Amino acid sequence: MLRKIVAALILVPLAVIIIAFAVANREIVTVSLDPFSGSEPAASVTLPLFALVIGVLIGGVLIGGVASWLRQGERRRSARRLEREVHDLRRKVDALGAAAGDPDIIPREGTPPQRLRLRPPVH
Numbered sequence: 001m002l003r004k005i006v007a008a009l010i011l012v013p014l015a016v017i018i019i020a021f022a023v024a025n026r027e028i029v030t031v032s033l034d035p036f037s038g039s040e041p042a043a044s045v046t047l048p049l050f051a052l053v054i055g056v057l058i059g060g061v062l063i064g065g066v067a068s069w070l071r072q073g074e075r076r077r078s079a080r081r082l083e084r085e086v087h088d089l090r091r092k093v094d095a096l097g098a099a100a101g102d103p104d105i106i107p108r109e110g111t112p113p114q115r116l117r118l119r120p121p122v123h
Contacts, residue, residue, distance in 0.1 A: 022050040
């Protein structure tokens with residue numbers, strides 16, 4: 001419930017600001033993508049200024065998200081590998097403990113292998 005209230009407190013003023021920006025910047029602008037011909041550009045787009053600014057902001061957010069996702073690929077791969085290793089090791093510990101009848105390793109019935117209870121080592 002608190003999360004919804006905080007989201008509303010942030011999103012409602014943000015929506016009002018975006019709507020006010022759109023109303024104040026309705027002028028039509030031409031964006032030329034041809035650096036060599038200023039009078040008759042080969043590639044140009046004519047649209048309201050607010051659409052251009054909002055489109056550039058959305059594009060920046062998307063490019064930033066993709067760049068962040070690509071940068072963290074190594075970490076995700078490493079986390080998956082480590083999770084597989086932990087899962088395999090816990091299965092081995094469970095099998096060894098059950099085979100030896102070791103009371104130090106007590107798997108609980110009906111729980112996945114990651115829920116093993118281990119008695120603390122005695123020093």
